[in-house]
Amino acid sequence: MSRVVALGHRPPTHGGNLNQEAARMGLRPGQLLDASASLVPFRPPAVLRRALKRGIQGSALRDYPDRSQQELRAAIASWHAIDKETVLPGNGAAELFTWTARDAAGCGLSGFLEPGFADYRRALACWGGAAQGLPLDLGTFSAGVGLWPVPVERYPEVRVIWITNPHNPTGQLWSRASLEPLLERHSLVICDEAFLPLVPNGEQQSLIPLVADHPNLVVIRSLTKLFAVAGLRLGYAIASPARLQQWSQWRDPWPVNGLALAAGSAVMADQLGLKRWQECVQRWIRREEPWLRAQINALAGLRAHPSSANYLLLEGDDSLLHLREQVARRRVLLRDCRSFAGLGERWLRIGLQDRRGNRRILQALRGALRDQPLT
Ligand SMILES: Cc1ncc(COP(=O)(O)O)c(C=O)c1O
Structure with missing residues (x-):
């Protein structure tokens, strides 16, 4: 009892x-x-803390932040070896879920694994988007990389799929090979890789290399977990330039504050570190x-x-x-x-x-x- x-x-x-x-x-x-x-x-990291300290003493605190976010976007793009037009920093991954959800709501029914991270539902609710839980069988946990567990044929009405890789709260890592076919079947695929850089050999499963050829893919990353900077609020989306330009017109003029831009630029540009x-x-x-x-x-x-x-x-x-x-x-x-x-x-x-x-x-x-x- x-x-x-x-x-x-x-x-x-x-x-x-x-x-x-x-x-x-x-x-x-x-x-x-x-x-x-x-x-x-x-x-x-010390390089991040030093950048914050410099920022507080100088222009990063005094001036309005760079609305084009050029320096940070260039550093992130260079780290992932991608085009900087496909990168958009946000006020944590959470802010970027909100804009992703606006696109998702326009595409039709969204599906997410349940149990799963609850913030996608919050973001979708902002735009009145329809959502359906896809039950995850908790009887099967595998220590290494696993296969995406939901056959697409089972939910033909789902147009948008939200993936968390590795999954939260199970910690299950999904293989890139098992996620790739979802891009052919769904109008929009959103892959939240907030924890992926922490996972041993995790980067091999990232969907970032697929963004250039798939305008229906959005990958979201967060600096929160990797650098223990939850209070800074910094994440980024990787998606088609047209989609990101649209989001930039919707959002506040300065969604990422000057200190976060300075700290993020410093830590992401230090590739060896x-x-x-x-x-x-x-x-x-x-x-x-x-x-x-x-x-x-x-x-x-x-x-x-x-x-x-x-x-x-x-x-x-x-x-x-x-x-x-x-x-x-x-x-x-x-x-x-x-x-x-x-x-x-x-x-x-x-x-x-x-x-x-x-x-x-x-x-x-x-x-x-x-x-x-x-x-
Ligand atoms: C799976 C997942 N994605 C994203 C986030 C939010 O990240 P951020 O702090 O960058 O908004 C969290 C926070 O708990 C999370 O668990």
Whole structure:
């Protein structure tokens, strides 16, 4: 029987609600380990921090930002070896979902895997777009690269397909070869690669190289996860120049602030530093994901599923909300998964930390389970 936990608020649709959670428990945010959001556990790269510091002291703060975003677009284009007219920076991936959704709403029914990332629905709702969930079978998790799980013939009425690669919240990586046929069948294919640069060998599955030949493809990237800069708000879309020019006419005049432009330009132009950073992040996931998963799987009543990304999906036989609350009392925040359609109280998501942080998560889990076992 599931225990009822009166938390006094609706389930959060995002992780990372550090301030509210701290206030709820009468703590300062710094006293909590936030494993409900999935950012790398390192300080942002020095080149990015230096650019911010320079920006605050100079024109990046004083002047209106460059509306053409030339420098940042050129740096991103050069990193991916693509035409800069196919790049559009945005105020985080979230802002770009809003414009993608405007196009999607005009194409017809949108389909997304469920459970999946909830923000696509929010974006689509802005334009009254129709949406249909495509149920994802949670019985099959594979540790490596997997095949897109939904045969297109099953949903002939779906015109637009939204992909998250790797998937959130499962961490499943989809192969490029299995996604490519979707481009032939759908009016619009949107691939959110927010976590892909973190995934060991993940770039090989990116759809970015296909954009030049497919005007019906939009790829969205985010700097949030890779550099742990959720507060900066910076992401980019890669799509046909005509589509991006249209979005530029719809959006606010200065959607990306001057500090974000300066920091993003510096970090994306430093290609050697970026390559090293990506290798370091991927090494961390290769080391910590199997370790933390094995440690959690040794705890009675919990199953951690394999993931290609920097988060683990946890399953219990019964509700895990009480456990989440008890872990929060031990100053570790885990992601409540009730806002993911098709999940519910039996699921939690954990953002990987460095080894010290992961030990802290385990200690909190063990303490909570000792006081109140799940079985
Ligand atoms: C799959 C996925 N895409 C995109 C985002 C949002 O990224 P950004 O911070 O760049 O808006 C998130 C944030 O949680 C996410 O989980």
